[in-house]
Amino acid sequence: MKRFTGFSFSRWWSIVIKEFLQLKRDRITFAMIVAIPVLQLVLFGYVINTDPKNMPTAIISNDSSVMTRTIISAMEQSGYFKFVANLPNEEAGKAALSRGKVLFVVNIPTNFTKRVIRGEYPSILVEADATDPTATAMALAAVMQLPSSVVTRDLTGSLAFLAGKSAPFEVRVHRLYNPEAINQYNIVPGLMGVILTMMMVLMTGLAITRERERGTMENLLAMPVRPLEIMTGKIVPYIAIGLIQATIILLVALLLFRLPFFGNILLLYFVVLLFVAANLTVGIMLSSIAGNQLQAMQLTMFYFLPNILISGFMFPFLGMPKWAQYIGSILPLTYFNRLVRGIFLKGSSFSDLWPNIWPMMVFTAIVMTIAVKFYKKTLD
Amino acid sequence: MSDDLAINVINLNKFFGPKHVVKDVSLQVKKGEIYGFLGPNGSGKTTTIRMMCGLLTPDSGSGTCLGYDILKESAEIKRHVGYMTQKFSYWDDLTIRENLDFVARMYSMLGRSQIINETLETLGLSDRANQLTGSLSGGWKQRLALAASMLHKPDLLLLDEPTAGVDPSARRDFWEELHRLAAKGISVLVSTHYMDEAERCHKVAYIAYGKLLAQGAADEVIASQGLSTFILKGTNLSKAMERIESAPGVQQTVLFGTMMHVSGLDKDLLRQSLQAAASEYGLEVEEADTGLEDIFIHLMKQADSN
Numbered sequence A: 001m002k003r004f005t006g007f008s009f010s011r012w013w014s015i016v017i018k019e020f021l022q023l024k025r026d027r028i029t030f031a032m033i034v035a036i037p038v039l040q041l042v043l044f045g046y047v048i049n050t051d052p053k054n055m056p057t058a059i060i061s062n063d064s065s066v067m068t069r070t071i072i073s074a075m076e077q078s079g080y081f082k083f084v085a086n087l088p089n090e091e092a093g094k095a096a097l098s099r100g101k102v103l104f105v106v107n108i109p110t111n112f113t114k115r116v117i118r119g120e121y122p123s124i125l126v127e128a129d130a131t132d133p134t135a136t137a138m139a140l141a142a143v144m145q146l147p148s149s150v151v152t153r154d155l156t157g158s159l160a161f162l163a164g165k166s167a168p169f170e171v172r173v174h175r176l177y178n179p180e181a182i183n184q185y186n187i188v189p190g191l192m193g194v195i196l197t198m199m200m201v202l203m204t205g206l207a208i209t210r211e212r213e214r215g216t217m218e219n220l221l222a223m224p225v226r227p228l229e230i231m232t233g234k235i236v237p238y239i240a241i242g243l244i245q246a247t248i249i250l251l252v253a254l255l256l257f258r259l260p261f262f263g264n265i266l267l268l269y270f271v272v273l274l275f276v277a278a279n280l281t282v283g284i285m286l287s288s289i290a291g292n293q294l295q296a297m298q299l300t301m302f303y304f305l306p307n308i309l310i311s312g313f314m315f316p317f318l319g320m321p322k323w324a325q326y327i328g329s330i331l332p333l334t335y336f337n338r339l340v341r342g343i344f345l346k347g348s349s350f351s352d353l354w355p356n357i358w359p360m361m362v363f364t365a366i367v368m369t370i371a372v373k374f375y376k377k378t379l380d
Numbered sequence B: 001m002s003d004d005l006a007i008n009v010i011n012l013n014k015f016f017g018p019k020h021v022v023k024d025v026s027l028q029v030k031k032g033e034i035y036g037f038l039g040p041n042g043s044g045k046t047t048t049i050r051m052m053c054g055l056l057t058p059d060s061g062s063g064t065c066l067g068y069d070i071l072k073e074s075a076e077i078k079r080h081v082g083y084m085t086q087k088f089s090y091w092d093d094l095t096i097r098e099n100l101d102f103v104a105r106m107y108s109m110l111g112r113s114q115i116i117n118e119t120l121e122t123l124g125l126s127d128r129a130n131q132l133t134g135s136l137s138g139g140w141k142q143r144l145a146l147a148a149s150m151l152h153k154p155d156l157l158l159l160d161e162p163t164a165g166v167d168p169s170a171r172r173d174f175w176e177e178l179h180r181l182a183a184k185g186i187s188v189l190v191s192t193h194y195m196d197e198a199e200r201c202h203k204v205a206y207i208a209y210g211k212l213l214a215q216g217a218a219d220e221v222i223a224s225q226g227l228s229t230f231i232l233k234g235t236n237l238s239k240a241m242e243r244i245e246s247a248p249g250v251q252q253t254v255l256f257g258t259m260m261h262v263s264g265l266d267k268d269l270l271r272q273s274l275q276a277a278a279s280e281y282g283l284e285v286e287e288a289d290t291g292l293e294d295i296f297i298h299l300m301k302q303a304d305s306n
């Protein structure tokens, strides 16, 4: 007997056409597609603010002494910095910043202690990833206080003679990627991911429950169409919508917020495409799990919250507690935030970004599998 | 032997929660046969049909449709069966043509646009092809759904109340079409509440409270119940009603304006009682053939009292 298993392009295409036609006639959804991104960008773009702690910091030190140890521990006590790496040289520091492994690199020059004692007034260089200026601003303010607080409180032993005098060294801060510390430079690219997450999950979240509630599901189920054909077919029109929305957000970012754009536009669209696909599969999965439209909406909200809070959109990812980071590193938005900021502000290349690209693809494949598993092939 | 059966299901059972909705239903439909499926509202017709085409999983029982196992080969069944749902289930926000086009693509049909044009022509919807389906009247929606479920030329049609709300002349056309299809070897299981439609089927099955109470050709079903029927005529019928209903031997009465069908199992007793009542109220009595409707009402009453 002939078995009937393969994916049929004809059936899949019939679903795609149907979804496009239905979407075309749904005026309210169409209005939402344009209005929501613009509104949210303007609202969030001006409002959001943060004050994170324990941000990962690397140190380049060729001078180990009581003095330098005192400085380092003073920085740690400020609560803003957490030393996670010892790097050999400046290149390594630059690379760590560019990959987003650390937010700060503290560079203590050779013979620093000697030069302090000789009264040469040396300087410590702090390089900061200022992509997210609110994240780094408070930390940098604390670091500027360092010389005077170290001299007033912490010098003992052979350095005691310096105590109480004016600061014997300085801290120089070097902001990378967003030197003027403009908040919107960070928020606006981040918003691209948040808005796309919300719209994509919401729109497909209703895709299957809607068929159920209108009674058209019975008809669909009686036809020989396979779950994978339905699910991927229903996603396609929304991929187009995702790309349109990304374009709107990009235009608002460049024209209204005057964001700089250092990266490759094609690379940006490539990662948007992957990200949109990831979120659409989430929506389809929630839709095939939910019993009705209300449940689908609730599940959408449930998915949406961690995305806002622990994806690195609101608070810097590396400043969050470990457990939150673990959960956060499941979410595609976490990777997308890094990708978009990287492309916009750092001009990162594909190979820089790859570590944040593949997790989204794995996520999509897994979620699609779950969605197909949960899809009910009968009316039971 | 089972090769000439389009539907062959055995002891199907279905529960919804604690409710036992279909009870040990076995049904055989031969190829080229039009099989009527009757029963009161909520008796389990739709549920049974859904189990046959793989939309519901039976809790127990087995069977085949067109030789494919209803439990394991529902994908094959779906390709060769045309199922028309009781509730209209095409897309209101697609046009008539778009709905038909969707179906045609779904079954990977060749020569799509020509087939669709012909269908629209036959339906008489050619000039409204680009109208949104949601704007059609109920009866027209029904006719469209019917045409759509036959579009891919299925070998078996499962039609759940296809003519509900359809006008008499369209219904006649529809039944002529069904007989044409049956002559070509296509099998049809059709649920209906109309007696005239039941009489046009090769065979009928009657289900109440989830149980099949009778099945077979209409005359067999009638004969199997051993019911006798008399017709009373006259102007005082409504006054005599109470008296007749409580008379010995009378099982059921059905009033049709100026005449009344009275049925009972004991023919002689029934005749005596009716003649007595007739002379009292000045009515005419004559013996009549028991119809399917009398039988179904009888079956339902019996099921009710159990």
Ligand SMILES: Nc1ncnc2c1ncn2[C@@H]1O[C@H](COP(=O)(O)OP(=O)(O)OP(=O)(O)O)[C@@H](O)[C@H]1O
Pocket (backbone or CB within 6 Å): B016, B021, B039, B040, B041, B042, B043, B044, B045, B046, B047, B048, B086
């Ligand atoms: N999805 C469901 N969940 C719970 N109960 C159901 C479900 N579908 C049907 N039922 C119940 O099963 C019984 C049989 O319903 P079914 O729709 O099969 O009847 P029917 O014979 O088609 O009636 P009608 O002539 O009104 O169409 C009814 O009591 C109904 O309430």
Ligand SMILES: [Mg+2]
Pocket (backbone or CB within 6 Å): B045, B046, B047, B086, B160
């Ligand atoms: Mg029904």
